[in-house]
Amino acid sequence: MEIIILKNAERVAATGAELVSELLGARPDAVLGLATGSTQLALYRQLVERYVNGDISFRQATSFNLDEYLGISADNPQSYRAYMDKELFDHIDINKANTHLPACEEGQNPILVGPRYEQKISDAGGIDLQLVGIGGNGHIGFNEPSSSLGSRTRVKTLTRQTFKDNSRLFSENEVQPKLAITMGIATIMDARKILLLATGKNKAEAVSKMVEGPVSAMCPASVLQMHERVTVLLDEDAACGLKNRDYYDWTYLQNESLKKRFRTFHDE
Numbered sequence: 001m002e003i004i005i006l007k008n009a010e011r012v013a014a015t016g017a018e019l020v021s022e023l024l025g026a027r028p029d030a031v032l033g034l035a036t037g038s039t040q041l042a043l044y045r046q047l048v049e050r051y052v053n054g055d056i057s058f059r060q061a062t063s064f065n066l067d068e069y070l071g072i073s074a075d076n077p078q079s080y081r082a083y084m085d086k087e088l089f090d091h092i093d094i095n096k097a098n099t100h101l102p103a104c105e106e107g108q109n110p111i112l113v114g115p116r117y118e119q120k121i122s123d124a125g126g127i128d129l130q131l132v133g134i135g136g137n138g139h140i141g142f143n144e145p146s147s148s149l150g151s152r153t154r155v156k157t158l159t160r161q162t163f164k165d166n167s168r169l170f171s172e173n174e175v176q177p178k179l180a181i182t183m184g185i186a187t188i189m190d191a192r193k194i195l196l197l198a199t200g201k202n203k204a205e206a207v208s209k210m211v212e213g214p215v216s217a218m219c220p221a222s223v224l225q226m227h228e229r230v231t232v233l234l235d236e237d238a239a240c241g242l243k244n245r246d247y248y249d250w251t252y253l254q255n256e257s258l259k260k261r262f263r264t265f266h267d268e
């Protein structure tokens with residue numbers, strides 16, 4: 001795991017945007033894995049800014065989101081489709097027909113959505129770069145603690161904690177879903193590169209379990225220790241529980257100087 005600890009959430013977003021931009025520059029038809037949630041908002045703002053400035057284009061890109069609520073339609077402002085349109089897709093040149101979420105249409109059997117989503121990802125050639133956030137309980141996507149580390153896209157029940165964490169985003173008269181369809185852990189692990197962003201003190205415990213704890217289904221994010229190319233971008237607050245902090249900072253400095261000398265160092 002490459003652990004990069006930055007001064008604040010804004011730097012985390014800017015560094016994330018830089019990595020996405022580098023990929024789009026090298027591969028304009030990249031397949032992006034996207035995430036929702038509060039952490040990604042600043043990153044999406046940065047990407048929109050870069051697009052508006054003419055620095056990047058999504059015209060040939062394809063995207064697959066990690067998850068979507070089950071039981072609310074795409075036009076519900078609480079859906080992850082609505083989030084993606086509002087925060088990113090409506091402001092860039094991506095072809096919306098090439099943006100995918102594991103949504104279950106009215107009348108469709110949700111059990112069938114997962115295998116079809118997996119097929120679509122595979123037909124697109126697999127995901128080049130998967131963005132992920134982390135839940136306070138260590139979830140990635142909606143793979144809650146105890147999710148199979150070999151899981152694929154499927155229906156998941158949110159834990160009470162996740163339900164409570166997300167309740168801040170729902171008003172009293174809105175129905176908050178307890179179910180979602182999420183990429184599985186094995187689906188996420190298939191991505192060629194993974195970029196995890198975490199900011200804020202409320203993520204510190206989950207981050208330390210993910211990076212320094214044992215690989216365990218009780219902290220689904222810990223499985224990322226087994227992936228060959230993971231970059232974790234943290235702000236000081238999210239990194240405050242890490243014991244090996246000094247080593248991560250030291251490694252980052254060495255990697256930066258290697259990158260300057262051999263531009264493609266990270267892509268070899």
Ligand code: F6R
Nearest residue numbers: 035036037038039133134135141
């Ligand atoms: C969102 C998702 C979730 C979030 C995680 C962190 O698509 O899959 O795993 O990334 O819950 O959410 P925030 O960023 O709101 O703290």
